[in-house]
Amino acid sequence: MSLALHDYELDADCYTVRLLLSILGITAEKIAVDVHPGHEQRSPTYLALNPRGSLPILVDGDLVLAEAEAILCYLARSEPAGGAFLPEEAAQFGQVVSWLFFVRGPLGAATAARLTAMLEAPGDPEALERQARAAFRVMEDHMTTRHLSGATWFVGDRPTLADIALFPPIALSRDFGIDHDEYPALRRWMRRMRTIPGFITMPGIPDYH
Amino acid sequence: MSLAEGWYAVAVADDIEPGTSAGTRLFDQELVVWRDLAGVSHVWEDRCPHRGMRLSFGFVRGNHIACLYHGWAYDTAGQCRAIPAHPDLAVPETIKVATYHAAEAAGLIFVHSALGAEAPPPPAPVPSGRALRSLYVDLPLRSVAAELSKGFTRQDDGSYAGTLAGVPVLIFLQPFTASRTALHLVLAGPGDAVAVSAAGEALRNSFEAAPHSVLEAAE
Numbered sequence: 031m032s033l034a035l036h037d038y039e040l041d042a043d044c045y046t047v048r049l050l051l052s053i054l055g056i057t058a059e060k061i062a063v064d065v066h067p068g069h070e071q072r073s074p075t076y077l078a079l080n081p082r083g084s085l086p087i088l089v090d091g092d093l094v095l096a097e098a099e100a101i102l103c104y105l106a107r108s109e110p111a112g113g114a115f116l117p118e119e120a121a122q123f124g125q126v127v128s129w130l131f132f133v134r135g136p137l138g139a140a141t142a143a144r145l146t147a148m149l150e151a152p153g154d155p156e157a158l159e160r161q162a163r164a165a166f167r168v169m170e171d172h173m174t175t176r177h178l179s180g181a182t183w184f185v186g187d188r189p190t191l192a193d194i195a196l197f198p199p200i201a202l203s204r205d206f207g208i209d210h211d212e213y214p215a216l217r218r219w220m221r222r223m224r225t226i227p228g229f230i231t232m233p234g235i236p237d238y239h
Numbered sequence: 240m241s242l243a244e245g246w247y248a249v250a251v252a253d254d255i256e257p258g259t260s261a262g263t264r265l266f267d268q269e270l271v272v273w274r275d276l277a278g279v280s281h282v283w284e285d286r287c288p289h290r291g292m293r294l295s296f297g298f299v300r301g302n303h304i305a306c307l308y309h310g311w312a313y314d315t316a317g318q319c320r321a322i323p324a325h326p327d328l329a330v331p332e333t334i335k336v337a338t339y340h341a342a343e344a345a346g347l348i349f350v351h352s353a354l355g356a357e358a359p360p361p362p363a364p365v366p367s368g369r370a371l372r373s374l375y376v377d378l379p380l381r382s383v384a385a386e387l388s389k390g391f392t393r394q395d396d397g398s399y400a401g402t403l404a405g406v407p408v409l410i411f412l413q414p415f416t417a418s419r420t421a422l423h424l425v426l427a428g429p430g431d432a433v434a435v436s437a438a439g440e441a442l443r444n445s446f447e448a449a450p451h452s453v454l455e456a457a458e
Contacts, residue, residue: 214372217254217261
């Protein structure tokens with residue numbers, strides 16, 4: 031089986047997939063897409079591959095899969111090492127999926143704010159920052175409670191897809207002007223993320239910490 | 240409003256783990272709070288003298304904190320000791336970060352707001368107190384103080400005493416920016432930490448939802 035990831039180095043969603051691939055120790059062919067300034071992901075060639083015009087895109091044989099969270103779920107089922115990242119147990123499964131929807135819902139403001147700040151995407155920076163801070167507060171309160179309860183990760187007692195998918199937006203928040211000053215519980219959790227074997231960074235996330 | 244000179248809580252001590260740093264603000268002044276590997280906490284101006292980069296973005300190695308940009312490394316007195324691009328250079332003593340007086344009490348890290356000056360003894364709140372968490376409120380200090388005064392009693396050390404979820408607590412206020420305030424919660428008696436934490440979140444949310452707060456915040 032050979033995997034191919036259509037990828038853009040500066041894209042947070044692509045990083046989410048690269049992060050899981052690295053942690054699972056999976057090698058995938060990475061095909062660089064000229065998102066900025068070329069908008070190649072919306073070229074006729076790419077729209078034929080993925081009509082949504084989005085990245086990342088994972089190609090596994092005949093399967094073409096878009097949306098980072100869907101790709102995470104697929105890898106958690108298709109890869110032997112991936113299973114533990116998407117718990118079978120019903121309550122934990124539901125909690126992980128709930129956080130994945132949170133990434134695409136309320137936390138989507140953080141991704142949009144970064145694209146507006148860095149890649150001149152359209153958007154209201156002040157409104158996006160306000161929405162992103164509200165989402166980060168939800169995460170901070172959750173991880174404060176988890177810490178006071180003796181837990182380290184967002185769900186259960188080991189890293190899951192929730193941790194993988196939630197990490198990039200907050201780790202990259204300085205790109206759109208939100209520091210980590212107000213998030214002590216998330217700072218602690220982000221340091222724990224760095225201890226996962228196979229952890230990698232991307233531009234905007236320091237190698238050192 | 241200006242900042243009254245004195246000691247201010249800036250972090251829960253346990254939240255600044257050995258070998259780590261974090262940024263914070265005292266009435267808009269950027270500070271770095273960091274803990275060396277010997278366990279001693281430090282509060283400095285959050286600015287590398289080289290290019291002005293926030294030192295809180297940098298990294299702690301042993302008893303030095305290094306800037307993320309070019310690795311300039313500072314000892315626990317704020318003195319620059321190493322410049323990686325010039326490994327043989329005897330670093331001039333003039334390259335020094337401005338340092339504040341810092342102290343730990345009741346599981347909190349306090350900083351004295353007067354940069355470099357002689358500081359009075361730090362506050363000594365309930366020795367048995369256990370710091371719980373920090374909460375950040377999108378309101379200026381005086382709005383938070385006005386809300387707190389409805390159910391809490393102001394102490395001589397500036398903290399507010401009351402109960403959350405039936406547990407006695409002390410709340411120390413940090414004027415974060417002109418429009419944001421940090422609340423540092425200390426448990427002053429035995430109780431359920433998670434329940435008190437949740438009650439603290441509810442308190443924060445009620446402050447922000449209070450209608451008069453909007454007017455004060457706009458001032």
